[in-house]
Amino acid sequence: MSVISTNRAVGIANRVEEFVREVVIPYEQDPRRDHHNAPTDAMIAELREKARAAGVLTPHILANGEHLTQRETAVVLQRSGLSPLGPLAVNTAAPDEGNMYLLGHVGSADIKQRFLQPLVEGRARSAFFMTEPAEEGGAGSDPSMMQTTCEQDGDHWVVNGRKAFITGAQGARVGIVMAKSKQGACMFVVDLPDPAIRIDRVPRTIDNSMPGGHAVVTIDHLRVHADQMLGNSGEGFKYAQVRLSPARLSHCMRWLGACVRANEIATDYANRRQAFGKSLIDHEGVGFMLAENLIDLKTSELMIDWCAGVLDTGSLGTHESSMTKVAVSEALMRIADRCVQTMGGTGVTDNTIVEQVFREVRAFRIYDGPTEVHKWSLAKKIKRDWISKRS
Numbered sequence: 001m002s003v004i005s006t007n008r009a010v011g012i013a014n015r016v017e018e019f020v021r022e023v024v025i026p027y028e029q030d031p032r033r034d035h036h037n038a039p040t041d042a043m044i045a046e047l048r049e050k051a052r053a054a055g056v057l058t059p060h061i062l063a064n065g066e067h068l069t070q071r072e073t074a075v076v077l078q079r080s081g082l083s084p085l086g087p088l089a090v091n092t093a094a095p096d097e098g099n100m101y102l103l104g105h106v107g108s109a110d111i112k113q114r115f116l117q118p119l120v121e122g123r124a125r126s127a128f129f130m131t132e133p134a135e136e137g138g139a140g141s142d143p144s145m146m147q148t149t150c151e152q153d154g155d156h157w158v159v160n161g162r163k164a165f166i167t168g169a170q171g172a173r174v175g176i177v178m179a180k181s182k183q184g185a186c187m188f189v190v191d192l193p194d195p196a197i198r199i200d201r202v203p204r205t206i207d208n209s210m211p212g213g214h215a216v217v218t219i220d221h222l223r224v225h226a227d228q229m230l231g232n233s234g235e236g237f238k239y240a241q242v243r244l245s246p247a248r249l250s251h252c253m254r255w256l257g258a259c260v261r262a263n264e265i266a267t268d269y270a271n272r273r274q275a276f277g278k279s280l281i282d283h284e285g286v287g288f289m290l291a292e293n294l295i296d297l298k299t300s301e302l303m304i305d306w307c308a309g310v311l312d313t314g315s316l317g318t319h320e321s322s323m324t325k326v327a328v329s330e331a332l333m334r335i336a337d338r339c340v341q342t343m344g345g346t347g348v349t350d351n352t353i354v355e356q357v358f359r360e361v362r363a364f365r366i367y368d369g370p371t372e373v374h375k376w377s378l379a380k381k382i383k384r385d386w387i388s389k390r391s
């Protein structure tokens with residue numbers, strides 16, 4: 001499946017795929033779901049024990065703490081995504097994977113020990129608190145609209161504000177919170193739960209693979225020790241950049257895996273199911289849908305590999321990850337839609353994961369930057385480049 005990867009990554013990816021296909025996929029029928037229809041923490045803990053025993057827990061971080069390269073990570077995370085439960089089972093799911101990456105790259109030794117270690121061991125979940133309620137005029141597509149404040153009080157900071165769409169806040173043990181000081185954006189890592197961080201409600205959403213759902217939260221006089229600030233006051237967006245491109249790309253990797261599997265299921269259906277005296281696959285309309293899926297799958301894989309290669313050079317890859325996020329999320333939406341269509345009524349039932357993949361990929365076109373915001377920022381770059389070439 002990979003374009004180019006190292007032997008170690010291919011070996012890890014093969015073991016992850018075997019684990020997902022043999023152990024995780026049977027759990028897709030397990031009825032243990034929370035009140036938002038997401039897998040329960042008990043079920044995830046059970047899966048993680050099995051992943052630990054199989055040696056595939058947190059497979060993208062090696063025992064010495066070293067991260068696989070982005071190109072290597074791509075191969076491993078794609079395989080973990082073959083089931084919507086796969087990333088949770090092997091600990092490559094969002095937002096933990098992005099949060100682990102950030103803490104691993106910018107956390108002090110103490111922060112790594114206290115906050116990163118339980119995440120890497122798959123014994124805790126985390127949440128990233130940036131977006132704020134749209135109806136209150138808070139940060140969304142435009143992070144500079146952030147209203148949550150932080151003020152220094154001796155050797156502590158006091159944080160106040162409201163947040164929205166905070167994936168996994170309910171049930172998380174680690175939080176990364178963004179707020180604004182006089183100097184600008186700040187980022188803190190905190191223990192959860194904390195009475196000063198109140199879950200107001202968890203709305204029902206189109207997706208249900210993420211435990212804890214996407215909470216609306218009030219932060220009311222949260223006191224955080226100054227040691228728990230990542231970087232310095234005013235550097236919060238700089239630190240957010242460290243997480244941004246890799247986290248965006250890892251969503252592409254996992255959802256590509258999910259669409260590979262959805263396409264396998266649709267292909268199987270089209271070959272077995274008969275209509276008008278022949279298999280569906282032999283009807284040109286169906287055959288073309290599956291052919292287009294192959295093209296979109298391969299194009300997505302190549303774009304991910306290209307962008308991963310750019311990040312591996314040490315570049316922030318801001319524009320490359322924007323291009324890749326748009327191209328891949330839109331291609332995956334087309335693939336999931338064609339899988340549903342190929343399978344007729346069965347495609348919209350919960351008989352298979354195809355309907356879930358279709359719903360979940362829809363949300364991916366919004367989080368980590370909606371398609372239009374990425375295109376808008378690319379257009380600004382195109383204009384800047386045009387001006388600089390003329391001057």
Ligand SMILES: Cc1cc2nc3c(=O)[nH]c(=O)nc-3n(C[C@H](O)[C@H](O)[C@H](O)COP(=O)(O)OP(=O)(O)OC[C@H]3O[C@@H](n4cnc5c(N)ncnc54)[C@H](O)[C@@H]3O)c2cc1C
Nearest residue numbers: 128129130131140141165166167363367368370372373376
């Ligand atoms: C499932 C899910 C999980 C999420 N998890 C988290 C999380 O864990 N932590 C967190 O902090 N946030 C999270 N988010 C929030 C997510 O990052 C925001 O939804 C996203 O940034 C968009 O912000 P918004 O919803 O306020 O949309 P708005 O800012 O209101 O934008 C609405 C629409 O306007 C259009 N638009 C905006 N700007 C432009 C522009 N410049 N040009 C053209 N069109 C534009 C886009 O089409 C966009 O979809 C999550 C969201 C979802 C759906």
